[in-house]
Amino acid sequence: MTVDDATPDASMLTELLAGTRWHTIEVVDATGSTNADLVERSAGEDVGGTVRITTDQTAGRGRHARVWSAPRGSQLAMSAAVKVGDHTEHLGWLSLIAGLAAVQAVDDVVGVRPGLKWPNDVLIEDRKVAGILSEYTRSPSGGIAVIGIGINTAMTEDQLPVPTATSLQIVTGKPVSASDLAAAFLRALSDLLALWPDDVARLAEIYRERSDTVGRRVRLTLPGDQEVVGLVTGVDSAGRIVIDADGREVVAAAGDVTHLRAIGD
Numbered sequence: 224m225t226v227d228d229a230t231p232d233a234s235m236l237t238e239l240l241a242g243t244r245w246h247t248i249e250v251v252d253a254t255g256s257t258n259a260d261l262v263e264r265s266a267g268e269d270v271g272g273t274v275r276i277t278t279d280q281t282a283g284r285g286r287h288a289r290v291w292s293a294p295r296g297s298q299l300a301m302s303a304a305v306k307v308g309d310h311t312e313h314l315g316w317l318s319l320i321a322g323l324a325a326v327q328a329v330d331d332v333v334g335v336r337p338g339l340k341w342p343n344d345v346l347i348e349d350r351k352v353a354g355i356l357s358e359y360t361r362s363p364s365g366g367i368a369v370i371g372i373g374i375n376t377a378m379t380e381d382q383l384p385v386p387t388a389t390s391l392q393i394v395t396g397k398p399v400s401a402s403d404l405a406a407a408f409l410r411a412l413s414d415l416l417a418l419w420p421d422d423v424a425r426l427a428e429i430y431r432e433r434s435d436t437v438g439r440r441v442r443l444t445l446p447g448d449q450e451v452v453g454l455v456t457g458v459d460s461a462g463r464i465v466i467d468a469d470g471r472e473v474v475a476a477a478g479d480v481t482h483l484r485a486i487g488d
Contacts, residue, residue: 229296229377231276231401239406243413245303246272253279253295257302258358258371265362265369271306276405283354283373297378297390299401302371303412306364313420314368315462315476317357318343319430320415321370325353326433328407329374333395338435341455341464342477345374346435350389372408376401423460431457436485441466443475444482451475452486 233250240248254260257275259282264270280293280300307314322343329345329352330336337353338346345353353374360367375383376399378390391399418426431437436455443451443466453468464480466473 228400230278231405235402236406240409243410244272245274245409245413249275251277253277253281255282256280257300258356258369261302261304261369262358262360265360265367269362269364270304271367273304274301274409276301278401280373293375293378294382297376297382298373299376299404300373301405302369303409305368305370305416307366307368309366310420313423313461314359316419316423316426317368317370318355318477319462320419321355321372321412323429323433324408324411324415325372327411328404331407332404333391333399335394339433341434341436341483347389347394350387352389352391374404427458440486442484442486443480445475445479446481
């Protein structure tokens with residue numbers, strides 16, 4: 224793979240993504256956070272349909288303010304701005320949709336189908352290959368959601384931030400084209416967003432089919448160290464996990480869950 228393959232090409236992506244909701248593709252050499260960039264700009268301009276991409280994100284964030292960092296050139300970081308208007312009751316679905324898009328993109332581009340752990344952990348051989356964070360903000364034209372993802376592409380074993388992480392290059396033993404991966408993810412994301420928010424029932428069906436969490440017994444940790452043990456039966460219309468805890472139904476949103484682990488893991 225050449226240096227050009229490792230760096231997304233904005234012109235190529237614009238051509239590949241013609242016909243999707245993404246009309247503005249920005250590729251920058253480095254930035255603190257692609258999410259933060261779009262959130263900040265949304266205060267003064269209409270960023271809906273804009274995608275910002277880099278392979279050098281120095282201050283990425285995950286859920287619960289966790290740091291998501293990677294050495295320069297070893298990760299593909301992307302953020303996409305979506306006009307959501309007043310559909311705030313379904314915002315929980317956006318990170319789940321991003322997880323579904325990531326699974327499809329990795330499968331299409333490198334031929335490896337990752338697992339999907341609720342709410343949005345993308346795993347290969349039980350090791351995390353992608354982190355996702357969606358944020359809601361207001362713009363002059365209404366509500367905006369910024370959907371961000373960082374996919375470990377060229378990270379080596381000694382560069383991994385934690386032993387439970389991995390990269391596409393570690394898994395496949397070969398480099399991956401950043402432009403191909405970005406295009407596959409963004410096209411899948413656009414297609415899935417076409418179902419949101421009017422057909423969340425179909426989204427829930429797709430998620431149940433591809434989730435490694437639905438149908439498993441899990442231990443769920445909530446704030447205050449409260450634990451729930453039971454069988455995951457699905458996700459509801461808001462994207463919340465639904466658990467049968469020995470006959471008692473428990474529903475939890477991603478923001479309320481501090482830890483989830485399958486029983487026996």
